[in-house]
Amino acid sequence: MLKIDNLHVSYGHIEVLKGISFSVEMGEIVALIGGNGAGKTTTLSTISGLVRPTSGTIAWKGENIQNAAVEAIVGSGLAHCPEGRRIFPGLTVLENLITGTAARPQRKREVDEDLALVFDLFPRLKERLKQGGWSLSGGEQQMLAIGRALMGRPSLLMLDEPSLGLAPIVIEQVFDRILELNKRTGLGVLLVEQNSAMALEIASRAFVLETGVITLSGPSAVLADDPRIREAYLGG
Amino acid sequence: MGQLIVNGLALGSIYALVALGLLLIFNTVQIVNFAQGQLLMLGAFIGISCAVTHELPVAAAWAITMVAMALVGIVFMVLVYFPLRGRPAFLVILTTIAMGIVLENLALIIWGPLPVSLPSPIHGPPLRFAGVVISMHQLFIFCTLAVILLLQFLLLTKTRFGILMQATAQDLHTARLVGISVNRTIAVAFAFGAVLSGIAGLLVAPIFLAEPTMGGSLGLKGFVVSVIGGFGNLPGAVIGGLFLGLIETFGARYISSNFRDAYAFIVMIAVLIAWPRGLFGEKSSEKV
Numbered sequence: 001m002l003k004i005d006n007l008h009v010s011y012g013h014i015e016v017l018k019g020i021s022f023s024v025e026m027g028e029i030v031a032l033i034g035g036n037g038a039g040k041t042t043t044l045s046t047i048s049g050l051v052r053p054t055s056g057t058i059a060w061k062g063e064n065i066q067n068a069a070v071e072a073i074v075g076s077g078l079a080h081c082p083e084g085r086r087i088f089p090g091l092t093v094l095e096n097l098i099t100g101t102a103a104r105p106q107r108k109r110e111v112d113e114d115l116a117l118v119f120d121l122f123p124r125l126k127e128r129l130k131q132g133g134w135s136l137s138g139g140e141q142q143m144l145a146i147g148r149a150l151m152g153r154p155s156l157l158m159l160d161e162p163s164l165g166l167a168p169i170v171i172e173q174v175f176d177r178i179l180e181l182n183k184r185t186g187l188g189v190l191l192v193e194q195n196s197a198m199a200l201e202i203a204s205r206a207f208v209l210e211t212g213v214i215t216l217s218g219p220s221a222v223l224a225d226d227p228r229i230r231e232a233y234l235g236g
Numbered sequence: 237m238g239q240l241i242v243n244g245l246a247l248g249s250i251y252a253l254v255a256l257g258l259l260l261i262f263n264t265v266q267i268v269n270f271a272q273g274q275l276l277m278l279g280a281f282i283g284i285s286c287a288v289t290h291e292l293p294v295a296a297a298w299a300i301t302m303v304a305m306a307l308v309g310i311v312f313m314v315l316v317y318f319p320l321r322g323r324p325a326f327l328v329i330l331t332t333i334a335m336g337i338v339l340e341n342l343a344l345i346i347w348g349p350l351p352v353s354l355p356s357p358i359h360g361p362p363l364r365f366a367g368v369v370i371s372m373h374q375l376f377i378f379c380t381l382a383v384i385l386l387l388q389f390l391l392l393t394k395t396r397f398g399i400l401m402q403a404t405a406q407d408l409h410t411a412r413l414v415g416i417s418v419n420r421t422i423a424v425a426f427a428f429g430a431v432l433s434g435i436a437g438l439l440v441a442p443i444f445l446a447e448p449t450m451g452g453s454l455g456l457k458g459f460v461v462s463v464i465g466g467f468g469n470l471p472g473a474v475i476g477g478l479f480l481g482l483i484e485t486f487g488a489r490y491i492s493s494n495f496r497d498a499y500a501f502i503v504m505i506a507v508l509i510a511w512p513r514g515l516f517g518e519k520s521s522e523k524v
Contacts, residue, residue, distance in 0.1 A: 098399050
């Protein structure tokens with residue numbers, strides 16, 4: 001469904017991605033793990049069109065999208081839930097969710113259905129409907145950020161560090177919801193995480209990104225037992 | 237005394253309109269448009285061209301001016317903001333100043349240097365109330381400001397597009413990322429900002445005469461009023477505008493009318509000494 005081929009990205013003279021290739025199939029959860037500065041966020045930003053690659057292709061549903069406009073990419077069902085959640089602080093929970101519908105066709109019935117789905121997954125959001133985005137806790141903000149991305153009716157959700165700064169119990173909840181969503185709706189997920197243990201637990205496959213190069217890849221269960229991964233990312 | 241208050245509030249309403257247009261653009265792209273006063277002048281002259289030169293009904297002149305100003309706002313965005321987006325803000329701000337000069341000279345070529353008057357859209361005997369005279373035009377100014385405030389409030393908070401505009405203003409990067417066509421929301425902000433200036437021009441021209449150089453001081457006062465109100469705060473700008481209108485009117489009556497244009501800056505400096513963030517400025521430096 002999503003196929004990245006030999007992708008190079010540079011910021012000025014610094015090459016951040018040095019020719020990475022990977023793919024995500026329909027309904028699959030794939031994790032991209034790696035340390036700080038490995039290029040994980042850049043990978044997602046390039047896929048969603050915020051950053052332009054210097055070379056390489058990004059194929060999405062059979063079309064090359066590396067030069068498409070961001071709103072066209074989002075509109076075609078590729079949602080990006082950014083690092084640090086980036087909730088609109090001056091908008092209410094409901095208004096934040098509405099911003100997620102910006103790039104999709106406005107059929108009221110479908111929008112209402114998706115709102116119901118989001119509230120079903122995250123009942124907390126329904127309780128906080130009229131509250132300002134700034135007043136939410138970190139966990140609630142993460143739920144809202146995911147909910148906002150879901151309002152675009154994506155077929156693939158790119159999640160950037162959803163566990164960042166959250167308490168372990170909240171992380172557990174968020175990942176449970178992501179799994180449930182994947183099972184219920186067949187939503188594909190491309191998960192970027194520094195919390196590698198958690199990521200390997202829910203993903204079927206994973207890639208390890210180190211300073212712009214994919215160094216390891218394979219089924220999560222195999223990677224979780226790999227001594228190099230255990231040493232570098234899972235704390236021995 | 238009562239008369240001075242009415243006159244001051246009428247003048248202040250016009251400053252408030254200029255400030256609202258300025259802030260609508262500023263809140264969306266963080267650029268102070270120093271050509272806002274020249275846009276006001278342009279609005280006044282488009283109105284005069286329609287109503288005086290071509291003898292159209294004043295209401296039609298208003299409608300044409302508003303449509304024309306919306307287009308001017310979009311052209312302004314394409315010429316000034318678009319080529320320089322992503323560059324340091326001061327470059328764009330300098331360009332708005334340059335654009336103001338260009339507009340002023342263009343007006344001088346098209347309409348000449350002589351002051352012209354525009355009739356008010358409504359006529360009738362003034363209201364008299366306890367010795368205070370309120371002209372129909374003053375009443376019209378108050379109603380226009382009230383209607384615009386209401387419409388702006390409804391647009392920004394009750395419509396889907398308004399919510400997308402607010403999102404763009406709060407976090408441009410994330411707005412793009414969630415799929416908002418930010419070019420469209422920014423274009424609407426520029427169009428709306430220019431229309432508000434144009435309306436201010438249509439309201440000013442029947443009181444003072446319109447001339448190509450009228451925009452400079454009015455635009456600066458719109459800026460001063462925004463600073464007094466706490467930059468970025470819309471209700472603050474309206475209150476700041478009314479406040480400045482009163483100060484100028486009373487100052488001209490009781491101190492000296494020669495310093496009429498200086499009061500704005502004296503008040504701004506005094507307010508900033510007492511409240512560095514303006515009267516209604518946000519307490520934290522964080523953008524909320």
